Amino acid sequence: MTSDLIARLGEIVGPRYVSGHAEERYLYSMDQGTMPPAAPDAVVMPKNTEEVRQVVRLANELKTPVVPMGAGLVLSGLTRALKGGIIVDMKRMNHIIEVNPKSRYAVVEGGVSQGMLQAYLKKHHPELKHSMPDAPPIATLAGNVCIHGSGHLSVLGGSHSDMLTGMEVVLPTGEIVRTGSCSVAGQWFARSPLPDLSGLFMGWSGTTGIVTKLGIKLFPSYKHNDVLVFVAEDADLMPEIISRLTSTQVAEDMTPWMTPKPEWARGFLHINIAYGAHTKKELTFKRNLLQASVREYADQKIAGFLPLPPPQKGRFLKIPSPDLARFADLRKGGGFEYVGAIMAIEKFADAYRAGLAIAEKYQVSYSLGARIIGAGHCMMFFFAYAFNRADAEDVRRASDALEATNTAALDMGGIPWKAEEPAQKQIIEKMDPETFALMEKIRGVLDPNGIMNPGNWEK
Amino acid sequence: MHTKKTPIKFDPDLCVKCETTACLMNCQYIEFADRAEARAEKLKINEGKDSRVLHECLTCYACQEYCPFGNNPFYLLVERQEEKGILPAPKPIVEEQLRMMGPKGRLTKAPVSSPVVNMCTFPMLTGCVRGKLFEGASVIVGTDIFCNVMWLHFAKNSTIRERVPKMIDNIMSFYLSDADTNEMVCFHDECYGTYTSVADAYGIDVPFTPIHPFDFYNQRLDALKAHIKPLNAKIVYQRPCSNRLCPETDSTLDEIFEKIGADRVPRKYDRKTALCCGGVPRAHQRDEFADELVEKNIDDMLTTGATYCVFNCPFCMSTLGQEVADQGLMPILVSDLIQIALGD
Ligand SMILES: Cc1cc2nc3c(=O)[nH]c(=O)nc-3n(C[C@H](O)[C@H](O)[C@H](O)COP(=O)(O)OP(=O)(O)OC[C@H]3O[C@@H](n4cnc5c(N)ncnc54)[C@H](O)[C@@H]3O)c2cc1C
Ligand code: SF4
Ligand code: SF4
Numbered sequence: 001m002t003s004d005l006i007a008r009l010g011e012i013v014g015p016r017y018v019s020g021h022a023e024e025r026y027l028y029s030m031d032q033g034t035m036p037p038a039a040p041d042a043v044v045m046p047k048n049t050e051e052v053r054q055v056v057r058l059a060n061e062l063k064t065p066v067v068p069m070g071a072g073l074v075l076s077g078l079t080r081a082l083k084g085g086i087i088v089d090m091k092r093m094n095h096i097i098e099v100n101p102k103s104r105y106a107v108v109e110g111g112v113s114q115g116m117l118q119a120y121l122k123k124h125h126p127e128l129k130h131s132m133p134d135a136p137p138i139a140t141l142a143g144n145v146c147i148h149g150s151g152h153l154s155v156l157g158g159s160h161s162d163m164l165t166g167m168e169v170v171l172p173t174g175e176i177v178r179t180g181s182c183s184v185a186g187q188w189f190a191r192s193p194l195p196d197l198s199g200l201f202m203g204w205s206g207t208t209g210i211v212t213k214l215g216i217k218l219f220p221s222y223k224h225n226d227v228l229v230f231v232a233e234d235a236d237l238m239p240e241i242i243s244r245l246t247s248t249q250v251a252e253d254m255t256p257w258m259t260p261k262p263e264w265a266r267g268f269l270h271i272n273i274a275y276g277a278h279t280k281k282e283l284t285f286k287r288n289l290l291q292a293s294v295r296e297y298a299d300q301k302i303a304g305f306l307p308l309p310p311p312q313k314g315r316f317l318k319i320p321s322p323d324l325a326r327f328a329d330l331r332k333g334g335g336f337e338y339v340g341a342i343m344a345i346e347k348f349a350d351a352y353r354a355g356l357a358i359a360e361k362y363q364v365s366y367s368l369g370a371r372i373i374g375a376g377h378c379m380m381f382f383f384a385y386a387f388n389r390a391d392a393e394d395v396r397r398a399s400d401a402l403e404a405t406n407t408a409a410l411d412m413g414g415i416p417w418k419a420e421e422p423a424q425k426q427i428i429e430k431m432d433p434e435t436f437a438l439m440e441k442i443r444g445v446l447d448p449n450g451i452m453n454p455g456n457w458e459k
Numbered sequence: 460m461h462t463k464k465t466p467i468k469f470d471p472d473l474c475v476k477c478e479t480t481a482c483l484m485n486c487q488y489i490e491f492a493d494r495a496e497a498r499a500e501k502l503k504i505n506e507g508k509d510s511r512v513l514h515e516c517l518t519c520y521a522c523q524e525y526c527p528f529g530n531n532p533f534y535l536l537v538e539r540q541e542e543k544g545i546l547p548a549p550k551p552i553v554e555e556q557l558r559m560m561g562p563k564g565r566l567t568k569a570p571v572s573s574p575v576v577n578m579c580t581f582p583m584l585t586g587c588v589r590g591k592l593f594e595g596a597s598v599i600v601g602t603d604i605f606c607n608v609m610w611l612h613f614a615k616n617s618t619i620r621e622r623v624p625k626m627i628d629n630i631m632s633f634y635l636s637d638a639d640t641n642e643m644v645c646f647h648d649e650c651y652g653t654y655t656s657v658a659d660a661y662g663i664d665v666p667f668t669p670i671h672p673f674d675f676y677n678q679r680l681d682a683l684k685a686h687i688k689p690l691n692a693k694i695v696y697q698r699p700c701s702n703r704l705c706p707e708t709d710s711t712l713d714e715i716f717e718k719i720g721a722d723r724v725p726r727k728y729d730r731k732t733a734l735c736c737g738g739v740p741r742a743h744q745r746d747e748f749a750d751e752l753v754e755k756n757i758d759d760m761l762t763t764g765a766t767y768c769v770f771n772c773p774f775c776m777s778t779l780g781q782e783v784a785d786q787g788l789m790p791i792l793v794s795d796l797i798q799i800a801l802g803d
Contacts, residue, residue, distance in 0.1 A: 231551045264558035268551055284750060291746060297549070298744040304549030307742035309777040 012054045017045040033337035034399040035077025040087040049212040057174040068206040070143025076420035082455030103189045104218040110142040129221035134320040142211040147418040152253045158374045161202045165215035172447035188215030206453040222276030224283045227316040230271040232303035235349035244293040246376035250286040257369040327367045338384035339405040343414030351381045354408040362401035465662030482522035482532040518612040520703035531660045540614035566633045571597035573640035579647045590803030606653040644670045652704030673711040680718045689720025693765040698733035699772035719800035724763035738778035
């Protein structure tokens with residue numbers, strides 16, 4: 001059956017772009033996270049939407065699972081082939097199709113990476129930028145939007161799924177559909193005013209279709225950019241501080257961070273606040289607004305802005321930020337995972353304390369932080385644990401810590417983000433049963449043969 | 460263990476008899492209605508009473524220089540701020556920096572020979588120690604030998620008292636005790652100020668001889684006279700707060716500039732009226748005031764038609780360097796300017 005599958009896939013994409021070899025099956029069986037490996041039968045790299053459609057049709061015919069994959073950097077094992085089958089690696093679909101500078105959107109293929117779009121805009125449209133996550137630049141836009149990612153413009157524009165303007169998707173049964181304005185008008189400027197079908201494909205962990213194109217909002221790229229680092233000691237103050245800073249509506253990105261390393265940072269709560277402007281004068285004006293919003297704390301001497309001379313700011317202005325990737329290497333051995341939980345801002349102190357307690361209990365290297373989404377509308381609070389993959393005991397500790405964190409996040413009223421398969425089950429347990437029933441109904445309709453990334457979002 | 464601290468060397472009678480109150484009357488950042496008010500505030504400080512000066516001080520160090528009697532007005536002011544818990548900057552900012560700049564115990568004994576150049580906490584600048592100017596130099600650097608004078612900006616005399624003796628001990632036991640020299644060239648004159656002015660006022664023993672960078676450069680230039688190609692350039696100088704602790708060295712800098720053909724163009728904010736680079740007020744959360752200082756300072760620099768903006772202090776350069784470069788002046792350290800004249 002496997003050799004037949006490989007041959008049939010080869011007929012669709014060409015023999016160079018399909019493999020059932022042990023090496024590829026091993027490499028594609030895992031990501032950097034703690035989830036155990038699960039190998040596919042085949043890995044395929046389609047070149048265009050039509051080839052994706054044919055792969056999906058073949059999978060239906062053979063009743064074999066299909067797992068869509070961008071860069072496989074989600075860290076929670078969502079691109080593992082839990083029930084075998086075909087991993088559809090989208091990296092060859094890497095064309096930037098259109099940039100509309102006036103309506104500020106870009107249309108890209110499903111395998112275009114964050115780094116590609118960033119470089120393309122810098123070169124051809126230096127006045128525009130998109131919201132980069134801090135993931136390695138090879139991460140794809142589609143993979144990131146599909147998991148409701150967030151990034152360097154998330155205070156300004158919300159989560160990356162909020163920045164989506166439309167999609168082209170190959171459904172589990174092989175039809176090619178479009179969502180958003182492109183389904184009616186040909187242009188990719190908005191999801192409104194139509195029934196919002198894009199939601200059928202975001203947050204579903206690749207279980208409802210394969211995104212082959214997407215439109216994404218672009219934003220002004222400024223000549224002058226700056227970052228402020230606010231430092232406090234009392235976690236209970238953080239929701240109010242965040243609320244005041246976001247109320248100025250001038251920040252592009254706000255990322256609190258709390259880490260025991262370097263040693264000087266232990267116990268302090270920092271918030272990086274990035275903002276930009278067309279002129280120096282405007283930049284100073286924005287800085288003054290941000291500073292004025294939290295002046296009261298500085299006057300009371302209980303919190304304030306770190307004095308950073310311009311050369312020291314370079315590190316904080318890097319996009320993507322290298323800090324999390326650096327932390328990922330802390331224990332060497334290539335193991336890194338974080339639980340991100342989307343939660344209400346007022347849960348900040350609870351989340352912080354829970355993270356500290358879990359790190360202490362499981363003796364894991366930790367980094368805690370958050371990304372503020374929208375004008376303080378919610379946050380992605382993350383609990384990151386680095387571990388040495390070659391050390392089984394280290395992996396087990398990190399894995400236990402992650403599980404405990406998911407439980408704690410749910411108990412606090414947060415929702416684990418890009419949840420790994422066991423965490424999906426925990427979420428389902430807490431979910432309104434009628435809501436979950438609707439999810440199952442939708443999947444039943446879209447994917448009658450249950451081929452799309454099975455094992456995810458199941459009871 | 461409770462060790463009794465040595466009080467700051469200062470004579471209250473001198474102030475009572477003082478006819479100028481020059482320390483506060485020359486202050487560029489606090490205004491007084493008249494000398495009587497300045498004198499009254501100064502006497503309050505001396506008597507341990509609260510004074511608005513303790514709250515408004517920019518910690519520019521200048522009154523240390525303005526007092527004609529060497530009566531340590533600034534060190535005393537910092538002492539009073541700390542006694543009264545008057546924090547110039549928010550507590551977490553100070554606490555975090557205290558840790559950042561604290562000794563890390565990372566030194567290992569290494570042989571050094573003359574000239575031994577102390578680069579303070581500027582490891583990124585060790586490349587400046589090169590060429591004929593620093594021929595044969597040994598470099599020592601890091602937070603374990605940090606001069607710790609910066610705490611004067613944060614009402615932390617206690618940290619100076621606690622850490623400076625440790626640093627001195629490190630310098631001796633890891634480097635100088637086995638060296639062929641008892642002299643240590645300070646790359647940053649803040650270090651020189653520590654081991655001379657601060658050590659004297661705080662009663663800290665210094666078992667080695669600190670050499671000011673200007674004295675070192677000046678002597679080297681005499682030895683390297685044949686190599687000097689005069690720059691024939693106009694320069695402006697950003698005099699740092701640290702130089703207020705050793706103002707006598709400013710005239711040595713004039714000699715250096717003369718030797719290398721650099722014309723230190725007179726301007727409003729040089730010498731006694733030098734302006735703060737703006738770095739410290741930002742730590743005190745006074746960014747808008749720092750912006751004003753920077754603007755005034757650079758506008759003044761631009762009136763001179765200078766090519767270079769010369770820095771003695773690396774911190775001033777990192778604070779102001781980009782701003783002056785944006786305005787068309789080339790930021791450069793004194794030592795690098797000399798290197799150009801020497802063709803290195
Ligand atoms: C150091 C580091 C920092 C990170 N920082 C951030 C950050 O700041 N913000 C952030 O959002 N994330 C971050 N991440 C998490 C993650 O890497 C990113 O979200 C990344 O963008 C995911 O994209 P990907 O291409 O790797 O997706 P994958 O891991 O390949 O896929 C993610 C999910 O989407 C599905 N999928 C992928 N492509 C498609 C498609 N074309 N159609 C349908 N389904 C698809 C997959 O099946 C899977 O369920 C970080 C990761 C690391 C390692
Ligand atoms: S410190 Fe000096 S200048 Fe100031 S009042 Fe005393 S003696 Fe006079
Ligand atoms: S240190 Fe500077 S600002 Fe403070 S009182 Fe002395 S001269 Fe004035």
